[in-house]
Amino acid sequence: MVQYNFKKITVVPPGKDIVDVILSCTQRQTPTVVHKGYAISRIRQFYMCKVRYSQQNFCEKLSTIIDEFPQLDDIHPLYGDLFHVLYNKDHYKLALGQINTTRNTIAKISKDFLRLLKCGKSLYQCKRLKEAALGRMCTVVKKISPSLVYLEQIRQHMARLPSIDPNTRTVLICGYPNVGKSSFMNKVIRADVDVQPYAFTTKSLFVGHTDYKFLRYQVIDTPGILDRPFEDRNIIEMCSIAALAHLRAAVLFFLDISESCRYSIAQQAALFHSIKSLFMNKPLVIVCNKTDLQPLEGLSENDMKLVMEMKAEAMKTVTQAGGPNEEGVLLTMSTLTDDGVMAVKNAACERLLEHRVDVKMKSKKMMNCLNRFHDAVPKPRDNEERSVCIPLAVLEARVNAAAKEKKLEKDLENENGGAGVYSASLKKHYILANDEWKEDTLPEILDGHNVADFLDPDIKVRCEELEREEGLRLEEQAAEDAFQIDGHELTQEQKAILAQIRKKEALLIQEHRMKRTAESRPIVPRKFDKDRKFTSNRMGRQLSSMGVDPSSAMDRARNQSRGRKRESSVSRAAADSDDMEIDGLQSNKKLRLTSRFRSRSRAPKEVIPGEGFKDSEQKKKAIKKAKTATRNRNKDARRGEADRIIPTLKPKHLFSGKRTLGDKQAIRSARHWIWLVIFCNQTFVLAFFAILLGPTT
Incomplete structure (x- = not known):
């Protein structure tokens, strides 16, 4: 069936837009550099390419318009009459005819000027012929602007027509x-x-x-x-x-x-x-x-x-x-x-x-088909009525075949009351020793065994024995828990001794943890310093040779190597004190106050003793180099997969000028030949003068 969908027709641009688009395409898609030193054949090809490309684009645009709009003689008469009623089909045909004439005119202009360009004698003449050809094409297209506007209005109205x-x-x-x-x-x-x-x-x-x-x-x-x-x-x-x-x-x-x-x-x-x-x-x-x-x-x-x-x-x-x-x-x-x-x-x-x-x-087609068929009907020879006779063997075979056929669930459902009455049994396909067991109530299964097979008649007596045994175990556990020291039944002296014991135990645990941490965290990993070349003594000797006091730097390195933490000062102060508090350790606020002090503010480029810098200028350069070294790394670390990235703000293929017909290698080869010719000419001149002057030179 034919379906007309006029919504797919391409938008008809005005004449000025067609001219601007095609001239822009001609400038971008064809070579743009030509020199006076080129051979005349090359110059002719350069401008003939521009004329031919413009003509092809103009004809393609106009052909698209002509082909997409329907031809009134080819569509259904309903749409033909609707077009005549709504738009006046004479005006519609005239508009399409003007576009077709323009297309043929542009092709003729291109043909004439290409023939003239083949006989062009100079760069100036070829350029003037190209401008004349493109100018005449643009003038012809601008003359049909009213027809293009009329067709665009028709296209908009056709898009609103129903699809019948x-x-x-x-x-x-x-x-x-x-x-x-x-x-x-x-x-x-x-x-x-x-x-x-x-x-x-x-x-x-x-x-x-x-x-x-x-x-x-x-x-x-x-x-x-x-x-x-x-x-x-x-x-x-x-x-x-x-x-x-x-x-x-x-x-x-x-x-x-x-x-x-x-x-x-x-x-x-x-x-x-x-x-x-x-x-x-x-x-x-x-x-x-x-x-x-x-x-x-x-x-x-x-x-x-x-x-x-x-x-x-x-x-x-x-x-x-x-x-x-x-x-x-x-x-x-x-x-x-x-x-x-x-x-x-x-x-x-x-x-x-x-x-x-x-x-x-x-x-006629149906009659041709019916003529091929012949329905043969036998004529009765007498008035007797003869019923259908089926042999007995055939009937028995049919009954046996029906008995052997397996009934489907649909057939059983129809025989037993239909949907909503009949319920299919899910147990009839169970493989059991006796078919009568299929509809029995299933016993509970535990660990793959039937519970009913292992039922004990004295199970109640055994459960009571287990409950008594569990009660005895609970009493023994309660007695053991009561034996532990909870502090409620001790005297004041016993409570003080217990508190000192627990406090000493906590201090020993803290010292052990600090010792283990300090031993396992050296300044330089041992796998990189097996010969113990990177030591604080060696650092002190190098700083002394540079004229810097190394004492502060060495003390700082040693303090860091011990892994000193905030808790170490607390444990050391608690270990040195003779009076041990009974109520427990000091509060966390007091510990923080005793373990650190407020650092005074300094300028970032101020040299601190022990940092290893000679003066502030040297520190300034070091900070600058450090920032430069980590800039790209930090940038990559902050950049995520969803971030918008513009790696190159000015791509070369968009912002660099177009090259001539030769490539880079050809240009480089040409330069080499030019220098070779100049060198050969200089050598020839020197040899010529040497021959003229002779032995006097």
């Missing part, structure tokens, strides 16, 4: 304005069509989809049509006329029998008779809407006569269309109460389906 499939199953709704067409659409499709209490709310074709008998149907809501001459109808009405004329669909003609649409039944009947020629060979259903305001039986005789005349005309249309019956031609409906809405939809879809089947059956 002219060959699929279609239900078409038509009638006077405000008779309930859009309200019916909202009931039968999933979309939301705008419904208002005034005429011409729907200004264009609106497409929706519905389902009937598992088939998809296309429902089209058309704008309202007024009963007036063809040439007086506006663009909105002509959209409906084009859809009625070119779509093979089931037509629903809506009739407002309550006359609340401000049009009488006589006016609506006159519209029906004026456009009935558009209903030929199509299933037609007359829908009397708004029966909640006015029932069909309550109409006057004149109005009922008009309705019956329309029904008679609809029956003629059904007969011409080859419909199988004439029922359902006149239906009543109310979109307010949903009375008869689904009946109207089903009737229209059913009549359309029958009509399409009947048309296919009458087609």
Whole structure:
């Protein structure tokens, strides 16, 4: 099936934008450097390349526009008429024709100037010819700017057109304005069509989809049509006329029998008779809407006569269309109460389906297929009735085969009451010694053994013995816990002695930990200083030779090598004191106060004795070198995977000038040859003068 999707058409740029883009591409994509020293053939090729490249780009742009816009002679007549109604197809063809003429003109200009460039005699002449060629191309493109603007407006409007499939199953709704067409659409499709209490709310074709008998149907809501001459109808009405004329669909003609649409039944009947020629060979259903305001039986005789005349005309249309019956031609409906809405939809879809089947059956292709088949029917030779006779052996074979067939769970479910009644047994496939055991209640299993197999009849007596044994063990554990010293039953002297013992134990543990830490943390790892070359004595000798007092530096190194911590001063002060506190150690605040002092603030470049610097200048240089050495490392450490990185702010391929037709190696080779020629010429001149002067020199 053909599907038209005009949303894929490329945007049509103005003429000035086309010229700017192509000239920019020509400058960037072709060589840009030419010298007077080049051979004339090379100069000609240089400018011919620019002219040829510009012509190709212009033709490509214009060809894209021509190819993407639809040709009115190649598309469905529905869209051809819509184009004529909405845009005037003559103007549309003229705009595309101007673009096609411009494309051919540009190709001709390029051909003429390329022929002239082949005979160019100088750089200046070739350059002027190139400028003239590009100038004429740009002038021709700028002249069609109004056509390009017109085509861009058409493209924007075409993108808003509905995508209609002219060959699929279609239900078409038509009638006077405000008779309930859009309200019916909202009931039968999933979309939301705008419904208002005034005429011409729907200004264009609106497409929706519905389902009937598992088939998809296309429902089209058309704008309202007024009963007036063809040439007086506006663009909105002509959209409906084009859809009625070119779509093979089931037509629903809506009739407002309550006359609340401000049009009488006589006016609506006159519209029906004026456009009935558009209903030929199509299933037609007359829908009397708004029966909640006015029932069909309550109409006057004149109005009922008009309705019956329309029904008679609809029956003629059904007969011409080859419909199988004439029922359902006149239906009543109310979109307010949903009375008869689904009946109207089903009737229209059913009549359309029958009509399409009947048309296919009458087609030449179907008749060719039917002519190939022959249905042979035997003729009876007498009046006796002969029943079917199946041999007994065949029946027995069928019964045995049915008995051997394995029943499925679905068959068992159907035999035992169906879903919700029958419950499939999960135990019937158990492999047991006796099939009767399958439905038994399963005993509890522990560690892979059946508990029931190991049941002891005296289990209660044994449990009581275990409980008594557990009680005895709990009593023994309580007695052992009561024997430990908790301090509640001691005298004051015993409590003081116990506190001194615990305090001494804590001090011994701290000294052991500090000794172990100091021994295991040397200044230089032993694996790098096996010969003990990096020692404090050697550092002192080097500092003395430089004229620096090494005492402070050596003391500082020794203090660091001992691994002195804050707790060491505390333990040493506690060990030296004779009076040991009974209540425990001092508070943490006091320990921190005794273990450190407030350091005075210094300038970062001020030399401190023991740092190993001669003066502040030397320290300043050392700090600067340290920062420089760690800059890249710190930068890499701070940089994460999600950080935005611009390694090069000015890439060379974007900011450096373009080279000539030769590459770097060719330029370097040319320079070598030039210097070689100069050197050879100098040598030749010296030899010439030596020959002229002779032995006098």
